[in-house]
Amino acid sequence: MPTAPHTAPHPRRRHRWGEHGLAWAFLLPSLVVFVLFIGYPLGRTLYLSAHANDLFGAPSRYVGWQHYTDLLTSADFRRTLVTTALFTLLTVVPGVLGALVLVLLLENRIRGVRLLRSAFALPFAFSVASASVVFAVFFNPASGVINGLLSHLGLGPVGWLTDDRYALVSVAATTVWMSLGYNVLVLSAGVGSIPGELLEAARLDGASGLRLARSITVPMLGPHLFFLTVVSTVHSLQSFGQIHILTKGGPDGATRTLVYSVYEKAFAYGSSDFGTASAQAVVLLVVVLACTAVQFGVLERKVHYA
Amino acid sequence: MSSIATEAEAPRPRTGVLAGRSPRDLLARAAVYLVLAAAVVTVAFPVYYAIAGAFMSPSELSSYPPALVPHSVTGRNFSGAVDTIPLVRQYANSAITATAITLAQLFTSILAAYAFVFLPLRARAVVFGVFLATLMVPWEAIIIPNYLTLSDWGFGNTYFGLVLPFLASGFGTFMLRQSFRQLPAELRDAARIDGAGHWRFLWRIVVPLNKPALAALSIYVFLSAWNQYFWPLIITRTANMQTLQIGLTSLRDSEMSDPGLILAGVVLSLLPTLALVVFGQRFIVRGLTAGAVR
Numbered sequence: 001m002p003t004a005p006h007t008a009p010h011p012r013r014r015h016r017w018g019e020h021g022l023a024w025a026f027l028l029p030s031l032v033v034f035v036l037f038i039g040y041p042l043g044r045t046l047y048l049s050a051h052a053n054d055l056f057g058a059p060s061r062y063v064g065w066q067h068y069t070d071l072l073t074s075a076d077f078r079r080t081l082v083t084t085a086l087f088t089l090l091t092v093v094p095g096v097l098g099a100l101v102l103v104l105l106l107e108n109r110i111r112g113v114r115l116l117r118s119a120f121a122l123p124f125a126f127s128v129a130s131a132s133v134v135f136a137v138f139f140n141p142a143s144g145v146i147n148g149l150l151s152h153l154g155l156g157p158v159g160w161l162t163d164d165r166y167a168l169v170s171v172a173a174t175t176v177w178m179s180l181g182y183n184v185l186v187l188s189a190g191v192g193s194i195p196g197e198l199l200e201a202a203r204l205d206g207a208s209g210l211r212l213a214r215s216i217t218v219p220m221l222g223p224h225l226f227f228l229t230v231v232s233t234v235h236s237l238q239s240f241g242q243i244h245i246l247t248k249g250g251p252d253g254a255t256r257t258l259v260y261s262v263y264e265k266a267f268a269y270g271s272s273d274f275g276t277a278s279a280q281a282v283v284l285l286v287v288v289l290a291c292t293a294v295q296f297g298v299l300e301r302k303v304h305y306a
Numbered sequence: 307m308s309s310i311a312t313e314a315e316a317p318r319p320r321t322g323v324l325a326g327r328s329p330r331d332l333l334a335r336a337a338v339y340l341v342l343a344a345a346v347v348t349v350a351f352p353v354y355y356a357i358a359g360a361f362m363s364p365s366e367l368s369s370y371p372p373a374l375v376p377h378s379v380t381g382r383n384f385s386g387a388v389d390t391i392p393l394v395r396q397y398a399n400s401a402i403t404a405t406a407i408t409l410a411q412l413f414t415s416i417l418a419a420y421a422f423v424f425l426p427l428r429a430r431a432v433v434f435g436v437f438l439a440t441l442m443v444p445w446e447a448i449i450i451p452n453y454l455t456l457s458d459w460g461f462g463n464t465y466f467g468l469v470l471p472f473l474a475s476g477f478g479t480f481m482l483r484q485s486f487r488q489l490p491a492e493l494r495d496a497a498r499i500d501g502a503g504h505w506r507f508l509w510r511i512v513v514p515l516n517k518p519a520l521a522a523l524s525i526y527v528f529l530s531a532w533n534q535y536f537w538p539l540i541i542t543r544t545a546n547m548q549t550l551q552i553g554l555t556s557l558r559d560s561e562m563s564d565p566g567l568i569l570a571g572v573v574l575s576l577l578p579t580l581a582l583v584v585f586g587q588r589f590i591v592r593g594l595t596a597g598a599v600r
Contacts, residue, residue, distance in 0.1 A: 105342050
């Protein structure tokens with residue numbers, strides 16, 4: 001950990017407990033919040049996941065790994081994991097690749113490039129809830145715009161959120177829409193940080209067009225693409241609002257992801273199965289931490305801090 | 307868009323996929339425009355439709371084929387939305403909650419970042435590690451104990467319940483620490499010679515000199531707090547304590563019969579965030595990419 005340059009010891013001690021005490025006083029408010037609302041809950045999640053609970057959620061007896069072994073042998077939970085993986089794939093891959101294509105295209109000398117960038121930033125203003133209810137209106141099988149336009153092409157009404165073949169894709173599409181603006185911003189910043197001389201040199205060597213994109217731009221964007229992929233994956237794993245608003249995990253569990261499953265077990269329909277829900281929360285925690293660990297591991301080796 | 311805008315961006319060599327002037331390149335150029343146009347329509351259409359639809363009458367919204375432009379602008383959706391849910395109260399709830407969280411996080415993050423940069427600390431690496439570690443814990447994984455804690459304290463369905471877990475943030479501290487470190491070391495020495503203690507130096511020199519980073523953090527925190535969904539959903543029980551985001555969901559229950567109400571609610575909820583995005587865009591870029599590799 002780097003030490004800051006401003007730490008030369010002060011000869012005069014003006015504070016009663018000295019500067020060390022002042023430092024702790026400044027850190028204390030944050031540390032109290034972290035202990036109460038992050039540290040303690042982490043421990044209590046583990047505790048709850050190892051205990052059975054009564055109907056009201058109060059832990060009743062120690063059951064050890066029971067909840068975890070139950071989960072691993074449950075077909076429902078395996079399906080939840082598969083759905084989570086699919087949802088992540090369906091949001092991260094189109095979100096990152098789509099943004100990459102857009103950023104490369106925006107790099108051309110075209111008119112109105114600023115206006116375009118602003119347009120891509122628009123979804124930023126939308127919360128998960130507002131974006132989801134707008135898409136709920138769109139996806140409405142009877143009065144929605146999407147089916148309305150499809151019927152122009154002579155295609156029958158599609159139950160975007162009620163048909164288990166389309167529900168997950170529809171929720172994922174909503175999520176991609178919400179994240180595209182951020183993805184474009186991150187990659188634009190990345191392109192902006194490629195040294196101009198490098199591009200000029202490549203151009204003088206006769207590289208242009210796709211060749212330039214393939215041999216210079218995309219490789220130079222590598223760390224940014226990697227960062228974006230990890231962040232999008234973690235973000236996708238934590239998606240909740242769009243599922244709660246659009247499908248409530250349905251139809252018949254087709255959009256029940258890990259986070260949604262935690263919610264259902266702990267809070268939905270009067271359920272207070274905190275034991276099982278906590279075990280699932282621990283699985284979520286481990287998956288997200290693994291993603292973050294991969295990020296740190298790779299960044300340590302590959303990224304040159306400017 | 308004029309050629310001036312394009313000229314202004316010209317000095318930097320472009321990395322784009324198009325360069326030449328041959329017929330093949332012109333064709334490629336046309337394709338680029340086409341793809342970009344399609345992308346813009348896809349991204350902007352939901353925004354447009356939410357706003358246009360908010361002013362359409364129910365018959366227009368359910369007309370077949372769908373109407374894309376409101377023919378007779380009506381305000382009934384807005385009054386309808388306000389009548390269906392306690393929208394004004396929920397607006398206030400969101401504003402109070404987001405403002406309180408923003409101010410508190412600014413305060414706690416400023417203090418902590420100052421301690422990391424300007425004060426001696428023996429366990430600096432360990433403590434900073436704790437701050438960074440808080441960034442890695444997904445909130446959803448610890449939401450159950452937090453719900454239990456705040457309910458036990460009697461803060462279920464209260465402003466305290468909505469705000470308390472978010473009074474500090476490792477991200478805010480990390481971001482401000484990066485910014486504070488840019489200040490030249492001589493500043494602290496000069497202030498010390500002038501007799502300024504840490505408290506005075508912090509609020510008179512450090513804070514004013516880091517306004518851009520503080521603005522970026524404020525916008526980021528406010529937007530995140532305003533847009534929260536999972537936590538307000540479970541910690542509030544009555545419509546009068548719900549935030550706007552949860553209110554929008556209850557409006558959705560009327561969706562089949564009256565999508566205009568939902569869209570009006572969305573437009574109202576967008577006003578503050580749209581203003582922040584439009585006027586604070588350069589700060590947002592900075593804030594959102596602060597954790598990104600440079």
